[in-house]
Amino acid sequence: MTSKRRNLKSAPKPNKEPKFSRTHAPADLSPVDWQRGLRRQFGREQAFGLENLTSEPFFSEFRVSNSASKSSYRVAIRGLGPGGNFCSCPDYASSELGTCKHLEFTLARLEKKRGARTAFARGYQPAFSELYLRNDGKRRVHFRAGTDCPPAVSKAAAGLFDTEHAGTLPDERFRELEAFVSLASKCGHELRAYDDALDFIAGRLDADRRASTLDQLFPRGIVDPKLRALLKVPLYPYQAEGALFAVRNGRALIGDDMGLGKTIQAIAAAEILARHFGVSKVLVICPTSLKYQWQSEITRFSGRKGKNAARVISGGRAQRQKDYVLEDFCKITNYEKLQPDLDLIAAWAPELVIVDEAQRVKNWNTIAARALKRIDSSYAIVLTGTPLENKLEELISIVQFVDQHRLGPTWKLLHEHQVKDEAGRVTGYTGLEKIGQTLAPVMIRRRKSEVLRQLPSRTDQNLLVPMTEMQLLLHQENADVVAKIVQRWRKTRFLSDKDQRRLTCALQNMRMSCNSTYLLDQETDHGVKADELAALFDKLFADPKAKAVVFSQWTRTHDIIIRRLEARGIGYVSFHGGVPSDKRPALVERFRDDPSCRVFLSTDAGSTGLNLQHASTLVNMDLPWNPAVLEQRIARIHRMGQVRQVQVVNFVAKGTIEEGMLSVLAFKRSLSAGILDGGNGEISLGGSRLNRFMKDVENVTGRMGEGEAVTPSEEAGTIVAGSAGAEDINADVDTGMGELAAGQTDGAAPPLRDIGLDPWQALMQVGTQFVTALAAASNPNAAAHPWIERDSITGAQSLKIPLPAPETARQIADALSSLADSFRNRIA
Structure with missing residues (x-):
């Protein structure tokens, strides 16, 4: 006897259910069956609490509780199959599967009880009738007649509900439901309705009443x-x-x-x-x-x-x-x-x-x-x-x-x-x-x-401007870094976290160098864009009522523009993420109401929701990766209330990553158009996220074109927009940037320049900037320092110190280590 019991106990259990992957659907299962299987698998593994809320042992209402999340849901069991049961959890409400982990947990517990097989074979046969909601791709109200349902109610239900489709209430007959419920009540028959069904019915009736009221109003x-x-x-x-x-x-x-x-x-x-x-x-x-x-x-x-x-x-x-x-x-x-x-x-x-x-x-x-x-x-x-x-x-x-x-x-x-x-x-x-x-x-x-x-017309210009020798040098140094990482990617199809950080940093430095060397090295200001902008303003502000909005991702671009504006006596405001929210309306009002304030300098971090239609010219000193951000910029002036023709000018550094970025917008625009604007319904991404990112890097850097450095004499002068110094182009866009998120934003400090610096020079540069930053932080009236970041909500300040290149950083560390050792030896 003992041996037989042992053999029975050790025998494998029949009909053991297969384990489903949460990420890959089995080839022999439909997506619906796979999703239901996942919930069944997960639910039966749980250790939830279960409380029966009625005296019925199986076809009852239960409370399923989760001690870990301190949540509980009401579960109604009406059968083994999906659709007829109910759970108050969000997954049941929205999944269209007719089941959830709470239902599957409850069924697993009930199936182990004595008499379960007989009860479920007999089926759910309550004396009362029910109104309940099912969601099989479309939410519909259903009627289930009880064993004590009076003939009058049964007859009314047959005329109101579609019996061929499990007692479904047709959409056009919701208003008749109130009379049906009233009839059941007069007959003394118990008609139960669940909360989700009542909410759905109330919502439909409210919508009908609103529509009728609006038609009358x-x-x-x-x-x-x-x-x-x-x-x-x-x-x-x-x-x-x-x-x-x-x-x-x-x-x-x-x-x-x-x-x-x-x-x-x-x-x-x-x-x-x-x-x-x-x-x-x-x-x-x-x-x-x-x-x-x-x-x-x-x-x-x-x-x-x-x-x-x-x-x-x-x-x-x-x-x-x-x-x-x-x-x-x-x-x-x-x-x-x-x-x-x-x-x-x-x-x-x-x-x-x-x-x-x-x-x-x-x-x-x-x-x-x-x-x-x-x-x-x-x-x-x-x-x-x-x-x-x-x-x-x-x-x-x-x-x-x-x-x-x-x-x-x-x-x-x-x-x-x-x-x-x-x-x-x-x-x-x-x-x-x-x-x-x-x-x-x-x-x-x-x-x-x-x-x-109802809107004024809008014109867009892409102005290709040349780079200086110093700009090209910085741009090429970082382009070489990008090229090496891309080459490594091609060979291994893998990038370490360090390489990914180096890549995004180098890409950003390429973009920053296109505006001016000042963005990477505050000791210099080699660049053409700011002078190009000044020349544009010289012509634009011949009209005494003209105003302009200028966007850049970096506040250091504001700095070099402000120098030109102040030299010409042009009034301006600088608007960025570091400006407290309660100070911002005053800046907008000044730009709108002060005739001497002609220029509104803004970053993307501070621009959300601005209404600046009193300006008619918008200049993008640098292009954002995302087309939605570009359109957000333009919409600050090209909006209702604008009474003049809008001019949009995009400065693009020739032969650089910016020229490659002219092709950046097509993919994201087509994705948006496919859903929202009835455009092309087929869009190709290609590969994994990182793979797309690397392809986009190759695409953009491969379309940079050939640049030509301006000479120092050309750099010192002004190059008139539209002349030989700036080429007006219309680029054909055919592919875009995937999901690149490279680049520091408003207020971020760039990496330190390392060319020609020995370790002690680099350390001195860090120390000088550090002292300057502390002084700026302690003086509320001081100009904003790029290392100081201010939380626009709490006002708290933090210090973000950029680091030199790894080789220079190593040399600094070695030098400081030697100095510390020497100091310790003297003390000893």
């Missing part, structure tokens, strides 16, 4: 006089259309091109919701730099006055807590304060949330994105001129806040639209136009070309 639609007079300034027809679209949908994304007035559309929608739909609390979430601008424009457009109209949330936790208690129509906060203030926001309970510059949450793994999705509100308006900047996945996070079901589950979206090679690497996207059609019910997007009659 504005019978003439977007040209209705009452809509035109809604704000203190008249709405353009397309802006009225956007406001009505947002209200009619309740939760919507306005993805218009930059400069078309998304802010005023959101304010108009908020006013309609406030006056006719009972909204009294509006939360605006935007970048820190835009908080005071939102406050100003709400007051200006809506006519609401006082702090209670729009309050900027700022200060420490105690101050913010006081602000959230106050009765305001609108509160304005920034992304960084969402997570720490979630409890305060929940207690205030906004009815409408407006999210500005929503591309900030394109990565759904960021703290801000996760916090945003936890904010509960009946209405939401998301604003972004660039809902898609680099890749398809960026859309997911933004759209999920508007409607978590619109794009369907992430696994399904990527399976349908990603193109992969045999190794499973993403090589492109397909069927992008289908995503655009899917988004149409919740997203409205107008391009400037569609409303061009």
